[in-house]
Amino acid sequence: MRLQILFSVFTLGYACDLTKEKNWPNGTFSAFHWWQCGGTTTYFSAKTLDLKGQSAYPIHLTEPLIVETEWETKAEFSKGTIATITLWSYGGVLGCQWSEVPTLGLLSRLDACSHGVPCPIPSGKQITRITLDFSNFGSVIRLLKDNTPYQLQYELKDESTGESSCMLSQARAFTK
Ligand SMILES: *[C@@H]1O[C@H](CO)[C@@H](O)[C@H](O)[C@H]1NC(C)=O
Secondary structure, eight states, rough: OOOHHHHHHHHISSSTTTGGGGGGGGGGGOOOOEEEEEESEEEEEEEEEEEEEEEEOOOETSEEEEEEEEEESSSOOOOOOOEEEEEEEEOOOSEEEEOOOOOTTSSSSSEGGGGOOOSOSSSEEEEEEEEEOOOHHHHHHHHSSEEEEEEEEEEEEEETTTTEEEEEEEEEEEEO
């Protein structure tokens, strides 16, 4: 009996309940959310598109995704630019929190130019489309919770020009 009461308090009061739209972080139930997390570039806007260039939300992690951004780079992102992607999912039994998705380092220190970045990117203000493609990780992605908030940190670094950028984004994503 006591255990039962404890259990209902636990499930009703503390679990991360995403059936309520207001519990989705930063309005991600219906819109893409992003902010800058350092770097020498400045971001002005960002939106998610499918491969046909149509606006796409929620996003599908099983399909290639385009992030179109207006930004200003101080120096060039040249051929040696390195990309690092970190992924978190939202949820939990003790309330809502972000937990990093272990990708076994498969998404760290990627050659950016062969992973969706149209290098070289000249300095200056411009609109750039970056393609994110997790299809090589399909087996990992399909294990992740479907229709849930995900957070993605996308970093670029060019050691030769000193240019760097960091964007954090949160989106409702499908994984099936
Ligand atoms: C919501 O977004 C802000 C940045 O705009 C961030 O600092 C904050 O941690 C986010 N909240 C959650 C729950 O992720």
